Amino acid sequence: MPELPEVETIRAQLAERITGRTIREMEVVDAKLAEPATPEALVAAVRGRRIDAVTRRGKYLIWEFPDGDALALHLRMTGRLHWRPGPPEEPPPFLRASFDLDDGATMTFSDLRRFGRAWMLPADPADREDYWRGRVGPEPLARSYSGRDFAQAVARRSGPVKAVILNQAVIAGVGNMYADEALFQARIHPERPASSLSDDETKLLHRAIRDRLRVAIAHGGASIDDYRDGLGNKGQMQEQLRVHLHEGEPCPRCRTTIVKTRVAQRGTYTCPSCQPRHPGRSGS
Numbered sequence: 001m002p003e004l005p006e007v008e009t010i011r012a013q014l015a016e017r018i019t020g021r022t023i024r025e026m027e028v029v030d031a032k033l034a035e036p037a038t039p040e041a042l043v044a045a046v047r048g049r050r051i052d053a054v055t056r057r058g059k060y061l062i063w064e065f066p067d068g069d070a071l072a073l074h075l076r077m078t079g080r081l082h083w084r085p086g087p088p089e090e091p092p093p094f095l096r097a098s099f100d101l102d103d104g105a106t107m108t109f110s111d112l113r114r115f116g117r118a119w120m121l122p123a124d125p126a127d128r129e130d131y132w133r134g135r136v137g138p139e140p141l142a143r144s145y146s147g148r149d150f151a152q153a154v155a156r157r158s159g160p161v162k163a164v165i166l167n168q169a170v171i172a173g174v175g176n177m178y179a180d181e182a183l184f185q186a187r188i189h190p191e192r193p194a195s196s197l198s199d200d201e202t203k204l205l206h207r208a209i210r211d212r213l214r215v216a217i218a219h220g221g222a223s224i225d226d227y228r229d230g231l232g233n234k235g236q237m238q239e240q241l242r243v244h245l246h247e248g249e250p251c252p253r254c255r256t257t258i259v260k261t262r263v264a265q266r267g268t269y270t271c272p273s274c275q276p277r278h279p280g281r282s283g284s
């Protein structure tokens with residue numbers, strides 16, 4: 001499932017190619033993409049609009065139009081947004097929508113599992129803020145996002161720390177893969193109550209989340225499943241994963257065998273030595 005680094009990779013690629021372009025035509029192949037709007041309403045809102053900027057909020061990709069209007073796209077599990085300099089030779093499998101631009105380029109939105117969505121955001125800035133509030137928390141890579149902000153959000157929550165950092169309202173854009181990688185880097189067991197973390201641990205985790213997301217962006221995201229970038233290519237971050245999907249392999253730090261468990265209903269990979277469940281207690 002695309003997480004922040006994967007969506008950011010696509011955003012940067014599209015921003016370079018579609019900023020300033022006008023959408024000549026949009027075709028909705030699968031009405032589910034536009035739900036709860038109708039395909040006709042979505043096409044009417046998008047057709048003829050100029051894309052002034054391509055931005056991102058958490059895992060949401062946003063095309064900003066003039067007058068504050070914006071189209072939001074969410075890839076969810078298996079969505080793929082693919083830019084091409086011209087029309088595709090043949091429609092990609094599981095095509096849900098396509099866009100023709102005024103320079104002859106095209107974009108296709110394909111989605112095997114059909115959870116992906118496209119919809120118009122509120123144009124009024126205050127309404128837009130209301131819309132994001134509760135849905136998406138602070139951007140972890142924002143310069144202004146401090147370790148203190150993170151510590152305050154985490155300290156109030158008694159649930160497992162992994163569930164807390166997967167909560168998009170607490171911190172935007174972290175999914176299962178980067179949660180595992182960040183917790184490993186910070187040497188924190190994913191089932192520890194978030195409120196039990198020491199000041200040093202929350203500091204380490206804040207740093208680890210930002211570090212792993214930045215490294216992943218530098219590697220063009222991770223193609224462990226269906227993910228392809230905005231040009232149809234695989235990312236390289238899958239080769240940099242240290243514990244996620246490495247069950248039964250030696251920990252890269254201490255050689256202990258990596259285990260897979262379930263935390264927050266998600267397959268979770270940890271090193272039992274580097275990430276003790278009861279830190280400080282011998283034999284934990």
Ligand SMILES: [Zn+2]
Nearest residue numbers: 251254271274
């Ligand atoms: Zn280890």
